[in-house]
Amino acid sequence: MMQAAFNPLAIFYICWMRGIIILCLLTQAARLIAQDAQWRGPERNGIYQDSLLLKSWPAEGPELLMKVSGIGDGYSSAVEHRGIIYVSGKMDSLDYLSAIAQDGQIIWQVAYGQAWDKTYSASRSTPTLEEGRAYVVSGKGQLVCIDASAGDIIWSVDVDKKYGAMYHYFGLAESALIVDDMVISLPGGEQTTMVALNKFTGEEIWTSEPLGGRRSYSSPVLFTHEDIRLILGFTSKDLIAVDPENGHIKWTY
DSSP, rough: OOOOOOOOOEEEEEEETTTTTEEEEEOOOOOOOOOOOOOTTTTSSOOHHHHOOSSSSSSTTTEEEEEESSOHHHSOEEEEEEEEEOOOOOOTTEEEEEEEESSSSSEEEEEEOOOOOSSSSOOOOOOOOTTTTEEEOTTTTTEEEEETTTTTTEEEEEHHHHOOOOOBBBBBOOOEEETTTEEEEEOOOOOOOSSEEEEETTTTTEOOOOOOOBHHHHHHHEETTTTTEEEEESSSSEEEEEEETTTOOEEEE
16 A cells, blocks of 8 residues: 655654644664555554664654645544545534645645544544555545545545434544455444445445444454454444345454
8 A cells, every 4th residue: 555665764653643643763774664554554453564764763853854834633643645645623513634745744634524523622633545546434434535646535434324324422533444455434323233335336335234332442353373364344243244245244252
């Protein structure tokens, strides 16, 4: 997914509070290697394969490279794809996706859905980037595919309204998962549990049987064990394992 490296950076450190994102230089010994642009890295486990990183910080701290303001409030992470930084943020009542150049200039911003407007209202979704497309989930459950170059919305599906999701106290905090030609979301509720949409068109591919339970504050992950692939996800009351071929729930806990 992530196909371009920064200028001589090994990794960037993101400090984000009140709509300001600060990218700080950790080392100039190596370049940031390409990796999937999604929540918590290639395997969604927080493990990265970068090398030649600093083992200790300089006494004066890392060098400040840039500041960007005007991107909204949020709890999500920023990701890099083809040399561009993408981050979501809440402005007024809407969630926005911002594309930022390495010099700190905002290339484009697009509103992609209604923001969560109750407890701790701010954007929660880290964008998922693949082959020039950005997938992001609004605070009210709109799953949106955006042209990563131009900022145009390719398709949008109101997953939570369509499938009758029920919210917990803090709403939702989901980052979309790409599996093959599908984008995965987990609304829970009484109609279904997990849904798969065509990542190019937004058309429904499959839905899982309903187990009840409200939306959780987690994102689905793809897990492979002995050549068996399962999508793992949570509702408020169940851990579930879903067959990505047909949406059948293989087991619950």
